[in-house]
Amino acid sequence: MATLAPRAFAFLHTFGLTVWIAVAEGSTWTLILPGLFLLAWPALAYLHAARARNSKRAEFRNLLFDSLLFGIWCGVLDFYVLATITIGLACLMNNMVVGGLRRMLAALALFACGGLGWSLLTGFEVRPYVSPGLDLYQGAGAVLYFLAIAQVMYGQNRQLGRSIIEIKFKNRVFQALLDLGVVANRASNIDTLLEDSLQHLRANFPEYGFAVFLQERQRPDVTRYAAAVGMHLSQEDEENLQHLLATPPIQPKQTLKLRRTADNAQLYATPMANRLSLYDGWLVVHAPRLDVSLERMLTLFVDQLAAATENKLLNLELTRTAERDGLTGLYNRGYFEDALQSSIQGKSHPPGLDFAVLMMDVDGLKEVNDQHGHIAGDQLICAVAERLDKHCRSSDILARYGGDEFVVLFPSSDLSAAERLANEISRHLEGEQCTLVTAQGHQVTLRLRLSLGSASSTETQAQEVLALADERMYDNKSQRRRERAAG
Numbered sequence: 366m367a368t369l370a371p372r373a374f375a376f377l378h379t380f381g382l383t384v385w386i387a388v389a390e391g392s393t394w395t396l397i398l399p400g401l402f403l404l405a406w407p408a409l410a411y412l413h414a415a416r417a418r419n420s421k422r423a424e425f426r427n428l429l430f431d432s433l434l435f436g437i438w439c440g441v442l443d444f445y446v447l448a449t450i451t452i453g454l455a456c457l458m459n460n461m462v463v464g465g466l467r468r469m470l471a472a473l474a475l476f477a478c479g480g481l482g483w484s485l486l487t488g489f490e491v492r493p494y495v496s497p498g499l500d501l502y503q504g505a506g507a508v509l510y511f512l513a514i515a516q517v518m519y520g521q522n523r524q525l526g527r528s529i530i531e532i533k534f535k536n537r538v539f540q541a542l543l544d545l546g547v548v549a550n551r552a553s554n555i556d557t558l559l560e561d562s563l564q565h566l567r568a569n570f571p572e573y574g575f576a577v578f579l580q581e582r583q584r585p586d587v588t589r590y591a592a593a594v595g596m597h598l599s600q601e602d603e604e605n606l607q608h609l610l611a612t613p614p615i616q617p618k619q620t621l622k623l624r625r626t627a628d629n630a631q632l633y634a635t636p637m638a639n640r641l642s643l644y645d646g647w648l649v650v651h652a653p654r655l656d657v658s659l660e661r662m663l664t665l666f667v668d669q670l671a672a673a674t675e676n677k678l679l680n681l682e683l684t685r686t687a688e689r690d691g692l693t694g695l696y697n698r699g700y701f702e703d704a705l706q707s708s709i710q711g712k713s714h715p716p717g718l719d720f721a722v723l724m725m726d727v728d729g730l731k732e733v734n735d736q737h738g739h740i741a742g743d744q745l746i747c748a749v750a751e752r753l754d755k756h757c758r759s760s761d762i763l764a765r766y767g768g769d770e771f772v773v774l775f776p777s778s779d780l781s782a783a784e785r786l787a788n789e790i791s792r793h794l795e796g797e798q799c800t801l802v803t804a805q806g807h808q809v810t811l812r813l814r815l816s817l818g819s820a821s822s823t824e825t826q827a828q829e830v831l832a833l834a835d836e837r838m839y840d841n842k843s844q845r846r847r848e849r850a851a852g
């Protein structure tokens with residue numbers, strides 16, 4: 366379609382040539398009337414291409430038909446040499462440009478067929494030369510035509526260059542978005558999610574620096590998560606953004622300029638603007654300047670990052686709810702039993718790793734509940750949980766087994782690990798004072814008392830370890846009761 370104007374000019378010019386020759390030889394209307402078709406053909410060709418399902422192919426067919434038509438017309442004009450050479454050359458060039466050598470050869474064949482076919486039908490006549498004036502007319506027309514075609518090709522090349530740059534940019538954006546998706550799946554927490562996401566962004570866009578920070582919506586002065594790659598976000602920048610988010614009427618929706626940096630680049634910040642349910646935040650980019658494509662890219666990344674963060678938060682919350690006890694925050698019974706099953710399996714397969722279990726029961730919870738109410742009872746359970754947690758190592762799995770019972774699993778350990786913790790509890794927790802506040806607001810101080818029982822897979826069948834620890838804990842409780850009754 367871009368060549369429509371030069372082609373229309375070529376047909377118009379050829380019509381002028383026809384009129385010139387008709388007048389010069391006196392054949393006037395017998396040559397001019399059929400010549401009018403030359404004026405109509407570019408419009409017909411345009412309509413045909415515009416309506417065709419595949420307009421590019423229709424355009425190529427039109428170019429071949431141009432060659433046939435011009436071949437016939439050169440025959441009509443008795444092969445006036447300069448016209449035949451320039452018109453023929455134009456036909457070959459047009460076809461060569463769009464379809465290479467094969468299409469050019471096809472155009473040559475059609476051009477020759479047109480000219481020779483016409484001569485066969487009407488008799489072969491040759492008029493190699495008409496007048497110097499016509500040579501000048503034809504020469505000037507040819508030069509104009511070729512220059513116009515060159516201009517069209519230059520424009521198309523420029524367009525192509527721009528499109529390639531744009532496609533490469535879009536590919537990088539696409540790749541970065543894909544990377545963000547993969548990172549989001551792999552990240553085990555929000556910090557690694559943000560850090561890895563920015564690393565991948567930077568890998569795809571090394572010319573930019575990136576930073577992100579999320580703050581709690583309820584307490585905008587608290588930055589909850591932050592990460593920066595390839596740039597530094599000063600305390601002042603952070604406070605500035607926090608201030609913007611904390612001031613509802615001016616909460617921005619679009620990317621805004623933060624400040625000029627020392628290296629003459631700019632810091633731009635794109636807000637997450639209600640894309641997260643619990644947090645607000647910014648994606649900050651260090652870039653030489655902000656253009657439309659960078660702004661669009663930032664919006665896409667913010668969307669993707671916010672969606673990934675939201676998913677991860679939900680996922681972590683879900684996992685937490687599924688594995689944790691609601692009152693104490695310790696692992697729950699389900700999580701403990703899964704871990705115990707893994708240890709039992711581990712013992713039955715080489716290298717047959719041993720494990721140990723320590724069961725604990727708070728003495729006298731019923732009495733606390735009865736005397737001071739359930740709220741005080743809950744506080745006692747939480748206080749015990751907190752203190753037990755302090756004595757456990759990171760590899761120990763401490764869980765609330767139910768009611769006032771706690772349990773610790775020591776994977777890859779023997780009885781000594783359980784006995785070590787039992788001794789620590791007896792020495793440090795047993796008898797320790799604990800202050801509770803009743804529903805009525807009264808303070809109650811009581812002493813902690815715990816019954817303990819431990820067992821390990823070195824002593825019994827793996828499946829029996831928990832039951833053995835439980836049995837020993839009840840033995841311990843009975844003995845303590847007897848001692849208390851006696852003493």
Ligand SMILES: Nc1nc2c(ncn2[C@@H]2O[C@H](COP(=O)(O)OP(=O)(O)OP(=O)(O)O)[C@@H](O)[C@H]2O)c(=O)[nH]1
Binds near residue numbers: 728740742
């Ligand atoms: N406040 C509170 N009480 C609970 C909770 N879960 C269980 N209980 C109570 O804890 C008590 C547990 O029963 P027991 O183990 O027989 O009571 P205990 O007074 O500790 O008795 P011993 O263990 O024999 O010393 C019951 O009264 C339950 O109602 C809880 O989440 N909160």
